[in-house]
Amino acid sequence: MRKLTFLALFFIFVGFSSKALAQSPVRLGLKFNPIISYVRVTDEDKKSIDGLEKSSKLGFSGGLMLDFNFFERAAFHTGLLIVRKGYDYSYPFSVTSNDSIPVTTTETRSIDASITTVEFPLALKMRSGDIADGLRIRGLFGGQLGLNVSSKTETQAETSRKTSDYYQPLSVDFLVGAGVEYDIESVGTLDFGLSYHNGLTRFNKKKTSDEIRVLAHYFSLDIGFFF
DSSP states (O other), rough: OHHHHHHHHHHHHHOOOOOOHHOOOEEEEEEEEEEEEEEEEEEEEEEOTTOEEEEEEEEEEEEEEEEEEEETTEEEEEEEEEEEEEEEEEEEEEEOOOSSOEEEEEEEEEEEEEEEEEEEEEEEEEEEOOOTTTEEEEEEEEEEEEEEHHHHHHHOOEEEEHHHHHHEEEEEEEEEEEEEEEEEEETTEEEEEEEEEEEOOBBGGGGGSSSEEEEEEEEEEEEEEEE
């Protein structure tokens, strides 16, 4: 259901962008965003794992942003972002030996991951009228596509830089955010806000997950400038 909703939003926004390219101004900008990334970890049945410990990681994203205005207060927002994020978690599990008298011991399985993705937001941006001279409120609602391009993954047994061994090549996020825009006369527009990126698709590969399912999420402090 989530995937169908995202695809519907995608085609609506593509339609908006086509109209924008043909009829309306395009705004080009740059952004740099500190982020806090974290994960939701469950078993294959989407149930919680006893003894699971996990922590968030600081990261960043940055790149180009584009607004295709199709109404005075509405635009199709997209761009190209390089995102550096990660996560770590650990949990205990039982191991039973194959000896004549089986012995069960408890070990800890751990993952510490740092991932670089190339991400493409596909969102509807809405703006208010001026609440002060050149200052207005804006909101974002839509999705984001991500390509996993590099990684470093440390487990209790090894350190791997083979992204394809651990992670799906493509991720899909739900995107929502709010902030403000401030016009600087004859210079450009400052953009500040907060956004939440909620992973909708499984982030790790099933064959290497040890029966663990990972969804990756992050919060972003958005700092940008439109020329």
